[in-house]
Amino acid sequence: MGYTFELDSGQCVYLENLGEQTHVTTTTTGPGQQQQSSSSIQTGIWTAIPEAFRAAIGVVVKLHTAHGERFLHIQGSRLSTLHETPSLTEAQPVTVQPMTQRPVTPMPSMPPMQSMSPLPPMTMGDMQMEPGTMSMQMGNMRLSMNPIARSDDNLQSTKPSPTSSPDTANVACGQRNFCSQCGVVVKPSDRFCASCGHRLD
Numbered sequence: 199m200g201y202t203f204e205l206d207s208g209q210c211v212y213l214e215n216l217g218e219q220t221h222v223t224t225t226t227t228g229p230g231q232q233q234q235s236s237s238s239i240q241t242g243i244w245t246a247i248p249e250a251f252r253a254a255i256g257v258v259v260k261l262h263t264a265h266g267e268r269f270l271h272i273q274g275s276r277l278s279t280l281h282e283t284p285s286l287t288e289a290q291p292v293t294v295q296p297m298t299q300r301p302v303t304p305m306p307s308m309p310p311m312q313s314m315s316p317l318p319p320m321t322m323g324d325m326q327m328e329p330g331t332m333s334m335q336m337g338n339m340r341l342s343m344n345p346i347a348r349s350d351d352n353l354q355s356t357k358p359s360p361t362s363s364p365d366t367a368n369v370a371c372g373q374r375n376f377c378s379q380c381g382v383v384v385k386p387s388d389r390f391c392a393s394c395g396h397r398l399d
Contacts, residue, residue: 202297203250205257211272212297213259215244220261222270222277237277241268247296251289258284 200214212223220241242263249260256273269280379396
């Protein structure tokens with residue numbers, strides 16, 4: 199069996215004697231939260247009900263054990279042993295009540311997870327993106343990442359036809375067809391631009 203007492207600061211203290219050990223559990227309840235800490239100190243077997251006092255130095259617990267009187271000091275969530283007998287003449291006694299079960303902080307229940315709704319198309323100005331289809335549309339222009347079927351019938355050959363002129367064949371092969379100075383169309387066989395006279399290297 200253990201014993202408990204409450205303080206005005208919303209703190210509850212639970213005392214329990216297990217063999218030579220004294221277990222102290224402090225529970226502090228505040229707005230929207232609850233903190234709990236436990237400590238154990240070797241004091242000896244109790245011979246009487248523990249006493250609690252609210253003194254100037256904090257909370258003092260007086261234990262009557264087989265080895266004599268022991269004093270514990272509780273301040274907040276910290277627990278320590280007093281090696282000297284404190285003065286309790288002006289201390290205020292605290293009512294200690296028996297308790298059969300050690301307090302346990304309940305775990306808050308978690309709400310069930312909600313299924314995610316499909317994402318709506320993302321819009322920014324006149325641009326719209328559809329995540330499911332990996333496509334983007336802006337005005338009358340549409341860009342899609344979907345694979346495009348390839349048709350050999352639609353592919354155009356870059357080779358010159360037999361009726362093409364030599365100049366046209368050279369242009370298709372990627373040779374020079376513009377003057378680098380004035381931008382006029384020139385023939386690959388020209389050494390100088392007919393428009394500005396620039397030397398075509």
